[in-house]
Amino acid sequence: MTPLLEVSGLRAGYGQINVLWDVDLTVEEGKTTVIVGPNGAGKTTLLRTLMGLVYASAGSMTLHGQTLKGGKTWDIVERGMVMIPEGRMVFPDMSVLDNLMMGAYPRAGRADWETRLERVFAMFPRLKERRGQMAGLMSGGEAQMLAMGRGLMENPQVLLIDEPSLGLAPVIVDEIFTILADLKAQGLTIVLVEQNTSRALHLADHVYLMRSGKTILSQPAAEVDLGHLHDLYFARDGGSAAVG
Numbered sequence: 001m002t003p004l005l006e007v008s009g010l011r012a013g014y015g016q017i018n019v020l021w022d023v024d025l026t027v028e029e030g031k032t033t034v035i036v037g038p039n040g041a042g043k044t045t046l047l048r049t050l051m052g053l054v055y056a057s058a059g060s061m062t063l064h065g066q067t068l069k070g071g072k073t074w075d076i077v078e079r080g081m082v083m084i085p086e087g088r089m090v091f092p093d094m095s096v097l098d099n100l101m102m103g104a105y106p107r108a109g110r111a112d113w114e115t116r117l118e119r120v121f122a123m124f125p126r127l128k129e130r131r132g133q134m135a136g137l138m139s140g141g142e143a144q145m146l147a148m149g150r151g152l153m154e155n156p157q158v159l160l161i162d163e164p165s166l167g168l169a170p171v172i173v174d175e176i177f178t179i180l181a182d183l184k185a186q187g188l189t190i191v192l193v194e195q196n197t198s199r200a201l202h203l204a205d206h207v208y209l210m211r212s213g214k215t216i217l218s219q220p221a222a223e224v225d226l227g228h229l230h231d232l233y234f235a236r237d238g239g240s241a242a243v244g
């Protein structure tokens with residue numbers, strides 16, 4: 001069976017700086033793929049390249065067997081792939097409800113948006129309570145939930161989510177991971193970038209470790225030896241970016 005998302009020999013970067021070096025990644029439908037790796041390994045760059053936000057200079061990336069290369073972000077969202085970026089990028093001067101409705105603008109998000117809004121409110125009751133509040137006034141955890149809710153309003157088949165637990169209190173992290181587990185149980189395909197390795201491993205079907213712009217380990221989650229993963233994670237080596 002063709003994987004839902006397949007990346008092979010991917011190179012990408014910013015201007016003259018190459019960050020990703022021959023990255024390979026296979027994401028099976030309905031599975032949760034977790035990407036871990038130290039700061040600067042290129043995890044965010046990989047997600048941004050998949051979404052057409054960073055230029056891919058070599059290699060291939062396909063969604064449902066069709067190339068993503070050269071695709072516009074808007075079109076990639078229409079094709080069912082949605083990214084929830086790191087840093088809870090919400091529109092601070094818009095209400096919670098208007099932020100959520102931004103997710104209903106792409107064509108993929110327009111059909112049945114009322115049903116999806118109800119589902120998002122059921123998943124995140126706090127967003128329902130605060131639907132009239134300006135998003136800029138929300139706590140970090142609420143803003144993360146809003147960013148996730150907006151992504152879900154886009155009706156994704158594949159959800160790319162970048163460090164959702166970053167800087168949040170443990171109790172909020174628990175909530176976020178419970179929601180991710182629910183989404184997984186509903187059959188959503190998830191690609192999760194996370195520094196909280198042990199939490200992420202509980203959710204994962206497959207794990208990739210990235211270092212210095214390369215995927216240096218690819219393993220079914222059930223086979224991952226956490227000690228070995230940590231050794232690879234913290235091993236000393238050179239920098240992550242090079243002029244290429």
Ligand SMILES: Nc1ncnc2c1ncn2[C@@H]1O[C@H](COP(=O)(O)OP(=O)(O)OP(=O)(O)O)[C@@H](O)[C@H]1O
Nearest residue numbers: 014017019038039040041042043044045046240241
């Ligand atoms: N807009 C940019 N312009 C130039 N270099 C960038 C840009 N964004 C990221 N980089 C560089 O690309 C490399 C990989 O960064 P990236 O954010 O992808 O790593 P990461 O694994 O997601 O790290 P973190 O866990 O800290 O978020 C870093 O060396 C970073 O400085």
